[in-house]
Amino acid sequence: MISKSVFGTIAKDQLREFNVLDDSVPRSILPNIISYRGMAAFVIKGLRRCGKSTLLKQMIKSKFSDNFYYFNFDDDRIAEFKAEDFQTLMEVLIELFGQKKNVFFDEIQNIQGWELFINRILREGYKVFITGSNANLLSKELGSHLTGRHVDIELYPFSFAEFLRAKRIKPPKKFYATEEKALLSKKFKEYFESGGMPEAVVLGNELILTHILNDIIQKDIVSRYNIRKPSELKMVIKFLIANAANPITYRSIKNNFGIKSANTVQKYVECTEETYIIFTVKKFDKKIKQLDKNPKKVYCIDNGIITKNTPVMNEKKGAMLENIVAIHLKRLGKEFYYYKGRSGVEADFVIPQEKVVIQACYELSKENKKRELRGLLEAMKQTKATEGLILTFDQEWGVTKENKKITIKPAWQWLLESEPR
Template identity: 40%
Template structure:
């Protein structure tokens, strides 16, 4: 690439990066405390437009306020011709137009093939890297070759409800149970249920932001990257999952339902959607890893706002939407998540230290017609994994009772999200 053009980009991007715009503090920033003290490459992955670039700004402000850094966003369309051989020119340009630094901040680096060669070379020379990327599988493969043992990873999701409440200065401490605070929190949760936590959409409430984001992910990160010829098939699959959060899926059923060539194709498409952070899958827990691998999976979506907009006001199951919100929070808390499938089903099992430690059931509300099913699945999971306590998360019910000698805690999802 032309050196003059690279220098102009550096200066332009530096000005934008250092712009003192307000930032909603992310919970993940706490992990940077330990990451900033070690030489390892810090890799931040997550959905496009989920706030990775803003997190880099927050890292700069909090941990390197008085230090110069080298910043480049590889999502810039003027870098379409940039390849690994241009990294030396980029570094030379940094030296010419910036103060000397030992710290690189690289945004959306997965766009550059073989980027890890340059990063490894400079890491070995003592440089520190903070890198963002929007494709989990691609980044893992690259890091697994040249950068094994030299990186730490942080996954960033759209805003959590707790982050948004913190940004509004709502007191969730001693005044949490006052009527005014409780009402305000519930009002914000109703809004969160509709808009989700994708930063730009949450701030501006313009639906085109979500539609453009979805198109970019589907075309740029999936169809183009993986060379998919049958665009209609993967669009149909993505739409089916987005409109059916919390549903059990089988590759064979989806193959027949969507008229997709083979089970292998369906599996590959789902892998692509998951690698782009658009969806997630979880397994039914089994002590046999083989059985676990071949069991049906449940699918969830990255954001409820995205679901609400892309599904064109489909007839929503509010209980499933709540379940999706709970799943995202469990991922944000970095739990290892499964579901229980037996005679009855329990929505979530949490594994810690090799043991199942929590069972969680999610329902909009408990009433006579669903009490047997909801309690049955939870109790079955508690018996199976010898748990003395189970949790039922609802829209707005709070209770605690004993069932067959075991404690059942019932609480609103919005309250659980703030714990």
């Protein structure tokens, strides 16, 4: 067991570190979180170092003042933490800081039996906020013990609007002057290439993106899932990132790299997805049973992680733009698919519930315009969509084809217009 004196030192150290976190960039999701009523447990999930702790601090400043306990379980000094240590920890927090009713725990999924402890303190009347960087571990345990009593919140790297806030730029809400368009287009190019990982944006240190990826691979995948061939795993992850916006199959990856089993590849892909480095998107199909049979498209959680870990992607501007759009749709909580017809025509994103189809095309030209429109129109017809959208780097106009209105606009403009306010 860990002693009270050790817990006391760690708790004080961590609170001091927590209090000096840079929380100067307001997260767009914050108003939605603090407006929730009645829920006793909030679970904030997302990529390691995407800003979860900072969001906790913003929540505390907005609503809880000094009425809280904070503890981070991602600390080497508590490597031997056991379930029975939870009681000692709570006693220490109460002795140090007095009686509080709100508990903020970072990376608690590292501790076996954490869900039983959370369940207990909820019964005792505490309001609990926890973060974690593994989607599956959190969801599985919470589903068993906190059914109906928690809210899941997924946090992503900075959106373009948050990126602009970090740069102290406030875009207009509706109409854009020529100079404003030029500035926003310039800043979008930065965001397009460097992504939105908070430390890289705020500190201006993009080299940290390589360190973050290696950290996630080692701490969140290799150690947690007992991966026997780390170099093989890393090779697959680099492949997935380098193929953002492309369909993948486990068998093709197996054959490309000489991996013994497609099941091993599947494990690698699923582990990588659970730690939020990538996410996959299914092919649209009216037959639900077919959804899992077709190849999925893979996307990376951040463009900066792509460019700093797979330099070849710098040349694939269309895929990079599509990746940004996919991330934003995930951030908005949309259910979306990609479309591929029998004739081979494609549309990047289908959002059935909203009857919207989106193409991401870096630059519309004489060579690709017909192809992009054909894919969009067929997808709209097959999915009964009423809105068609082509997102480009900086082109803007509107066309009508087959009695359907299609809007062409810069991706940066769509990102700002669709940002939660």
